[in-house]
Every structure is written in C-alpha cells, then in structure tokens.
Amino acid sequence: MAALKLAIGNKNYSSWSMRPWLALRANDIPFVETVIPLYTDNPADKEQILSFSRAGKVPVLVDGETTVWDSLAIIEYIAERYPEKKLWPDDVSARAHARSVCAEMHSGFVALRNECGMNLHRPIRPVTLSADALANIARVQEIWRECRTRYGAKGPFLFGRFGAADAMYAPRCASFPHLRHRSHAGDQGLHGHDDRDAGAPGVDARRAR
Numbered sequence: 001m002a003a004l005k006l007a008i009g010n011k012n013y014s015s016w017s018m019r020p021w022l023a024l025r026a027n028d029i030p031f032v033e034t035v036i037p038l039y040t041d042n043p044a045d046k047e048q049i050l051s052f053s054r055a056g057k058v059p060v061l062v063d064g065e066t067t068v069w070d071s072l073a074i075i076e077y078i079a080e081r082y083p084e085k086k087l088w089p090d091d092v093s094a095r096a097h098a099r100s101v102c103a104e105m106h107s108g109f110v111a112l113r114n115e116c117g118m119n120l121h122r123p124i125r126p127v128t129l130s131a132d133a134l135a136n137i138a139r140v141q142e143i144w145r146e147c148r149t150r151y152g153a154k155g156p157f158l159f160g161r162f163g164a165a166d167a168m169y170a171p172r173c174a175s176f177p178h179l180r181h182r183s184h185a186g187d188q189g190l191h192g193h194d195d196r197d198a199g200a201p202g203v204d205a206r207r208a209r
C-alpha cells in the first residue's frame with residue numbers, strides 16, 4: 001500500500017498543518033511529508049500548493065487517488081481510515097462533545113488566532129491582548145477544564161487517550177506559555193493540558209525541528 005502523503009507549511013508557523021501532522025505522528029501512522037514554504041514571493045511555492053489542492057491551502061493529505069484538504073477533514077479521514085487508532089471517543093455522547101470542541105476550534109477563536117499566531121521559536125515577551133483574545137483564552141481554558149473533569153479518569157488527554165481534539169488544540173498549547181507571560185492569564189487548567197500535550201508523541205519531535 002502506498003504511503004500517505006501530507007503537504008504542510010512551515011512547521012514553526014503553520015498551526016493548521018500541525019493538527020493532522022500530529023494526529024498521524026502521535027498515532028504512529030506512517031506518512032511522507034512535503035514541506036512547502038508559505039507566503040513567499042516565489043510563485044513556484046504557491047504553484048506547489050495548488051498542485052496538491054486547488055483550494056491553495058495546506059494541509060493536504062493524498063492517499064492514492066484520494067485527496068483531502070482542510071485540517072479537520074483530514075483528521076476525519078484519518079479516523080475513518082484507521083478506526084483502531086480511536087481518534088474519536090467510543091461513547092456517542094463523548095464523541096459528539098469531541099466533535100463540537102474540534103468544530104469550535106476550527107471555526108472560531110478569531111481574535112486569538114490573529115493576535116497570537118503560532119511561532120514555536122518566538123522568545124517570550126509581553127504584549128497586550130484585546131478583550132476578545134482574552135475571552136477566547138478563557139473559553140479554551142473552560143473547554144479543557146470541562147473535558148478533564150468529565151473524561152480525566154479515562155487517561156491523560158482531553159477525552160482520555162490522545163485523539164482528534166488533542167491534535168486540534170495542540171497549537172494553542174504552544175501559544176499559551178507565551179500567553180501566560182503576556183496576559184498573566186494562566187491558571188492550572190492551562191498548565192494541566194500543556195504539560196500533557198508536551199509529553200505527547202510528536203510534539204517534542206516537532207519542537208525539535
């Protein structure tokens with residue numbers, strides 16, 4: 001069987017790319033990655049993205065004749081293709097909860113996204129965040145706290161074992177050490193998931209690049 005191919009952007013900045021990359025890596029699913037420079041002046045870079053998907057964005061997953069673009073669609077595909085990896089919880093109610101928090105991350109948190117773009121190597125420095133961004137952070141904290149309260153007994157991640165929701169929220173873990181410093185908004189809820197995520201297979205490998 002041909003290997004999965006995943007086209008991604010720069011690992012330091014492309015948080016959308018990080019999500020399916022992590023879902024694959026943390027679950028030991030083999031894949032071949034193509035890293036494409038983003039937002040450059042070189043038209044060949046954009047052409048390369050377009051050669052994977054006419055949407056013109058990464059991440060893109062290619063599995064033989066099947067092309068899947070968009071981070072969440074890719075994670076859904078991986079979950080269907082590798083059901084034994086259990087990216088979604090078994091329980092229908094927990095699964096609905098996991099899908100909801102993934103969709104919320106995928107479509108929301110605009111202020112946080114704009115003001116705190118992922119940069120794994122950025123030195124920590126104080127900046128002022130808008131009220132909207134602080135409200136986004138509070139909402140992420142709330143999501144993490146609720147997941148840990150409801151599913152913490154099942155394992156160390158949001159829904160017990162490492163799954164789709166952890167992959168979707170992982171880039172925010174990378175941001176929050178900076179956010180804690182910037183906004184003094186940190187609390188135990190953040191630290192709890194941050195530490196667990198940092199121990200997830202894939203995250204350390206990604207940081208090391």
Ligand SMILES: N[C@@H](CCC(=O)N[C@@H](CS)C(=O)NCC(=O)O)C(=O)O
Nearest residue numbers: 014015016038057058059070071072
């Ligand atoms: N909703 C999409 C967003 C994808 C996206 O915005 N990707 C950015 C990089 S993080 C990109 O490809 N930018 C390159 C460009 O627009 O030329 C997803 O979830 O995959």
